[in-house]
Amino acid sequence: MFQVEKYQGTKEQGFSLVTKQLNALLEGEPNQIANLSNASALLGQFMDRINWVGFYLYEEESNQLVLGPFQGLPACVRIPLGRGVCGTAASEQKTVMIDDVHQFPGHIACDAASQSEIVIPLVKEGKLIGVLDIDSPEKARFDKDDQKYLEVYVNELLKHL
Numbered sequence: 001m002f003q004v005e006k007y008q009g010t011k012e013q014g015f016s017l018v019t020k021q022l023n024a025l026l027e028g029e030p031n032q033i034a035n036l037s038n039a040s041a042l043l044g045q046f047m048d049r050i051n052w053v054g055f056y057l058y059e060e061e062s063n064q065l066v067l068g069p070f071q072g073l074p075a076c077v078r079i080p081l082g083r084g085v086c087g088t089a090a091s092e093q094k095t096v097m098i099d100d101v102h103q104f105p106g107h108i109a110c111d112a113a114s115q116s117e118i119v120i121p122l123v124k125e126g127k128l129i130g131v132l133d134i135d136s137p138e139k140a141r142f143d144k145d146d147q148k149y150l151e152v153y154v155n156e157l158l159k160h161l
Helices: 011-026 032-046 084-092 144-158
Strands: 052-059 064-072 078-080 096-098 116-124 127-136
Touching: 011 032, 011 144, 032 052, 032 064, 032 127, 032 144, 052 084, 064 084, 064 127, 078 084, 084 096, 084 116, 084 127, 116 144, 127 144
Parallel strands: none
Antiparallel strands: 052 064, 052 127, 064 078, 096 116, 116 127
């Protein structure tokens, strides 16, 4: 059974704990949707000052990202590669962190409250699986430490996909 934790200490300590919880939750479960669902729920419970966290999964036949498990308001269903923050992170296969989404050319506004965003691509063995997308109602909510620890989180998640 999962129990809600109040994360205390440094950002590094919090991310270390949430990553350990991720591994414990996903251990032995082969279903990708179940694992992505728990991964987004865990981050949604852990991270403060966010309004959306979830996954878009790469659909090769359409060359688009398609909405996957998430926490937050209903979202855009399809995002073409190279479009918006998610499509850019997916096509470049690198993390994109935006302090003010309204200044990002081609930004796709799914939730009008979102002000900043970080998107981490999910790439396993050179193959794009999708992206982790996190939005905040605050400008400049994410920093280099968030990027570093979220990339570690995604690398651990990829072991279970």
